[in-house]
Structures are given as structure tokens and as C-alpha cells.
């Protein structure tokens with residue numbers, strides 16, 4: 042492959058490893074973006090679209106997109122803010138994975154239990170920009186200046202080990218399940234931000250001609266994301282209870298209602314958010330719904 046083979050192609054940055062990588066590959070497959078990545082090659086051509094995929098560290102993607110070196114990318118909201126690229130990239134779509142919180146953590150049984158007590162001490166993190174801004178504010182509130190200010194130290198990984206190793210009094214790190222934090226004997230005392238994976242594009246795109254490809258890819262990815270968020274719920278209900286039923290399952294626009302051979306009954310079909318489905322089924326049973334079926338979606342456009 043040479044630079045010419047990339048001409049006219051949309052460059053789409055994908056995390057090359059780590060927490061977001063597998064999910065991104067699933068999204069690409071769901072959106073029928075076909076490619077074969079050769080061993081160790083970080084750029085590959087998409088077979089069925091004028092796109093080249095560029096595999097990069099998640100933390101580098103905000104600046105590549107923000108500076109217009111690539112046109113589209115997937116990364117975490119946390120690393121966009123850490124790279125200070127929020128003004129230079131446009132969030133096109135939230136992707137409903139990579140959800141985590143950036144939190145201040147301290148040893149559970151230690152002397153430091155509030156951020157005010159931690160201020161002025163040593164904090165280890167991979168997010169030195171965001172942690173620096175956060176503790177600067179606290180230092181200012183507490184009138185800490187010069188040598189008294191919080192010492193922020195960068196490490197590239199395994200942040201949670203820093204307190205046990207005697208390198209830090211507290212850390213700032215990502216938390217999802219909390220397993221890593223608890224295993225290290227830490228607990229959270231403050232949250233800097235919540236984050237999830239997002240599709241981003243440059244706020245000042247260099248290639249306007251690629252806008253239709255960006256639109257197409259966005260719409261396909263949005264379909265895959267929505268399919269993961271919703272299920273289809275179908276059930277039978279007495280016609281006289283239809284009003285109650287459609288209050289429970291209003292659907293996105295409106296539920297589909299079909300007559301049954303038995304005129305006293307109707308069948309209802311409606312999209313329901315996955316996270317609500319157990320409650321919705323309980324409510325439907327209470328009003329006498331029968332034959333309640335839930336179907337997963339492979340893909341959709343809604």
C-alpha cells in the first residue's frame with residue numbers, strides 16, 4: 042500500500058487495542074464495513090466503501106481527528122477531554138459502550154478520605170491534564186500555592202498499584218465495575234467525569250467531498266447501536282385493555298396493533314429499551330397480557 046492508494050478515501054481511526062478495540066470491530070462488522078487487516082499493518086483498505094481504516098491508540102485518536110489527519114474516529118469522551126480536543130472534534134454519535142467514570146481513589150483504610158485532605162499530597166494518574174485542572178481548583182479553594190500544591194505524577198498504566206507501592210496518597214483512574222479499585226484496596230471519593238465511546242469527526246473537515254460517506258457510515262453505525270439498545274416486544278391483550286397496554290409500551294413512534302381471529306383480542310408489537318424490558322413485562326402481565334415474546338434486533342434504522 043502507498044499514499045496513492047489512500048487518495049479519495051475517508052480515513053477512519055479505530056482503537057488498535059484495549060477496552061474499545063473488540064467493540065469497534067463488532068460495530069464495523071454490523072455496519073458491513075469489510076476489510077482484511079494484514080498482520081501488524083495499522084492501515085487497511087475497506088473493500089466495499091471508499092474508506093481506509095487506521096488503527097491507532099485510543100488516546101491518540103482525538104488529536105488525529107481534531108487536526109484533520111483522519112476524518113472520522115472512535116474513542117472515549119475521557120481521552121478527548123484529556124487531549125483538550127473537545128473544541129476541535131464534533132461528537133457525531135454516542136456508541137453505548139466503553140462506559141466508565143474517572144474517579145479520585147484513596148486507600149480504604151488510610152488517613153486521607155476526602156479530596157480536601159488529598160490536596161497538597163501526591164496523586165498518580167494517566168490523566169494528568171484533567172487531574173491537574175481538578176486539583177488546581179481545589180488547591181485554589183484551599184489557598185495552597187507553590188510547594189504546597191497537589192503533586193500530579195503521570196504513569197502510563199497500572200495506576201491502581203501506586204498507593205500500595207508508596208508512590209501516591211491517591212490516584213485518579215477509570216472505574217467501570219469497580220473490581221480493579223477494590224482489588225487494590227481503594228475506594229472512590231470523587232468523580233471527575235463520566236465517559237463513553239463516541240464517533241467523532243473533525244470540526245474543520247479538510248475533505249468536504251467525503252461528507253456523504255461520513256453520513257452513510259454514521260447512519261449504519263447508528264442502526265447497529267440502536268439495535269443493541271432496543272428489543273421488540275410482542276404480546277396479545279384484550280382489546281378493552283389496549284389503552285393501558287400502549288401506555289406501558291408506547292413504542293418509538295406508536296405501537297403496531299394487529300387484529301386477531303378472536304375479536305376480543307389484539308396483538309401488539311412495540312420497540313422497548315433493553316434496560317426496561319423486565320419491568321415492562323411485569324407491568325404487561327399485571328394487566329392480563331398473554332404470550333409476551335421478546336426479540337433481539339440484529340440491525341435497524343430508527
Ligand SMILES: Nc1ncnc2c1ncn2[C@@H]1O[C@H](COP(=O)(O)OP(=O)(O)OP(=O)(O)O)[C@@H](O)[C@H]1O
Nearest residue numbers: 058059060061098099100117120139140141215217
Ligand atoms: N474498565 C473500563 N470500562 C469501560 N471503558 C473503559 C474502561 N477502561 C477504559 N475504558 C475506555 O477505553 C478507553 C481506552 O482505555 P484502555 O485502558 O483500553 O486504554 P489502552 O488502549 O490500553 O491505552 P492506550 O491506547 O492509551 O495505551 C478509555 O479511554 C476509556 O474511554
Ligand SMILES: O=P(O)(O)OC[C@H]1O[C@H](OP(=O)(O)OP(=O)(O)O)[C@H](O)[C@@H]1O
Nearest residue numbers: 060198199215216217218219220221222
Ligand atoms: O472498574 P473496572 O471494571 O475494574 O475497570 C477499571 C480498569 O479498567 C481500565 O484499565 P484496563 O483494564 O483497560 O487496563 P490498563 O490499566 O492497562 O489501562 C482502568 O484503567 C482500570 O484499571
